[in-house]
Amino acid sequence: MTDQLRSSSDAPVKVLLTGANGQLGSELRATCPAHITLVSTHRGTLDMTQAEQVSTALAMHRPDVIINAAAYTAVDKAESEAESAYASNHLAVKKLAQAVSEWNANGQNAVYLLHVSTDFVFDGKQSTPYTPTDPTHPQGVYGDSKFAGEQAVQAYCPTAGIVRTAWLYSVYGNNFVKTILRLASERDALGVVVDQVGSPTWTRTLADTLWAFVVQKPLGIFHCSDNGVASWYDFAIAIQEEALALGLIKKLIPVTPLRTEEYPTPARRPAFSVLDKRTTEDRLGYKLPYWRNSLREMLMELKQKTTTV
Numbered sequence: 396m397t398d399q400l401r402s403s404s405d406a407p408v409k410v411l412l413t414g415a416n417g418q419l420g421s422e423l424r425a426t427c428p429a430h431i432t433l434v435s436t437h438r439g440t441l442d443m444t445q446a447e448q449v450s451t452a453l454a455m456h457r458p459d460v461i462i463n464a465a466a467y468t469a470v471d472k473a474e475s476e477a478e479s480a481y482a483s484n485h486l487a488v489k490k491l492a493q494a495v496s497e498w499n500a501n502g503q504n505a506v507y508l509l510h511v512s513t514d515f516v517f518d519g520k521q522s523t524p525y526t527p528t529d530p531t532h533p534q535g536v537y538g539d540s541k542f543a544g545e546q547a548v549q550a551y552c553p554t555a556g557i558v559r560t561a562w563l564y565s566v567y568g569n570n571f572v573k574t575i576l577r578l579a580s581e582r583d584a585l586g587v588v589v590d591q592v593g594s595p596t597w598t599r600t601l602a603d604t605l606w607a608f609v610v611q612k613p614l615g616i617f618h619c620s621d622n623g624v625a626s627w628y629d630f631a632i633a634i635q636e637e638a639l640a641l642g643l644i645k646k647l648i649p650v651t652p653l654r655t656e657e658y659p660t661p662a663r664r665p666a667f668s669v670l671d672k673r674t675t676e677d678r679l680g681y682k683l684p685y686w687r688n689s690l691r692e693m694l695m696e697l698k699q700k701t702t703t704v
């Protein structure tokens with residue numbers, strides 16, 4: 396079946412996108428290459444928890460590729476809303492993988508499923524970047540539900556690629572970068588966690604990778620984040636410095652480094668969630684951007700958006 400996956404870079408491709416109104420979904424809509432016909436769906440038009448809606452969408456749109464950018468992403472709320480988290484991140488993904496697999500068994504062209512997952516499948520106890528084959532050990536409901544989704548994709552859909560990412564931010568939706576920008580104008584000081592490190596990642600970096608994968612259709616698990624490492628504290632300082640230089644904020648406010656126990660949250664987070672991206676970079680044929688360069692570019696885009704509105 397996998398031989399049926401088309402891989403020519405200039406062939407027209409039809410992509411069905413789920414979760415199109417999220418941070419990543421919005422970035423994918425904004426960056427869709429010309430040779431791709433994009434069918435964007437959101438919860439209102441395709442609720443992933445409704446199996447019949449998934450099968451109907453496949454039959455109606457007959458895509459070459461499905462990008463699953465839909466997910467329950469409220470990490471802390473998931474601890475008290477486990478059923479909702481598993482419904483979108485596990486059961487819906489299982490139904491999607493089964494539907495694609497059934498479709499492929501009956502159809503002429505195999506549909507390729509590109510599923511997005513998370514660094515939260517790891518426990519963060521390692522001190523070297525996690526490779527796609529490193530042992531998983533999710534710490535909370537969100538991570539566990541996403542891991543269950545990965546396992547369902549692997550169990551039911553042989554024509555799938557899974558891309559784990561981390562610490563996403565974007566000009567779209569709510570995220571850490573926008574929160575820091577807001578707090579910099581509302582508060583006189585800020586405390587931010589310093590003992591959790593990872594790689595801040597612009598949704599543009601991930602979208603570029605996913606568009607390349609839509610053409611290449613690699614099978615298995617891949618990691619994609621911006622390069623380099625920062626703590627949330629470093630990230631908060633960098634956001635302020637870059638935003639001040641661009642005139643997005645008027646002043647820097649002092650940031651105090653906090654330990655995780657000084658900022659308790661319902662969900663435990665991995666202390667170290669840096670992803671090893673070498674297999675992805677080999678596939679792409681280029682190095683993923685350095686996180687601070689991506690941050691600067693994102694802020695420039697945000698400035699352009701806010702001044703042209």
Ligand SMILES: NC(=O)c1ccc[n+]([C@@H]2O[C@H](COP(=O)([O-])OP(=O)(O)OC[C@H]3O[C@@H](n4cnc5c(N)ncnc54)[C@H](OP(=O)(O)O)[C@@H]3O)[C@@H](O)[C@H]2O)c1
Pocket residue numbers: 413414415416417418419420437438439441442443444463464465466467468482483487511512513514541559560561562563564568
């Ligand atoms: N954000 C991060 O830092 C981060 C880090 C690592 C991995 N990831 C992964 O990256 C992917 C994209 O994340 P994101 O930041 O773009 O998330 P997001 O902004 O929360 O977007 C997720 C979208 O999925 C939709 N959705 C949820 N359940 C759905 C369902 N049952 N049917 C249809 N749509 C549904 C949501 O719609 P509603 O608003 O209506 O719920 C939302 O528009 C996810 O797989 C996430 O797990 C994110």
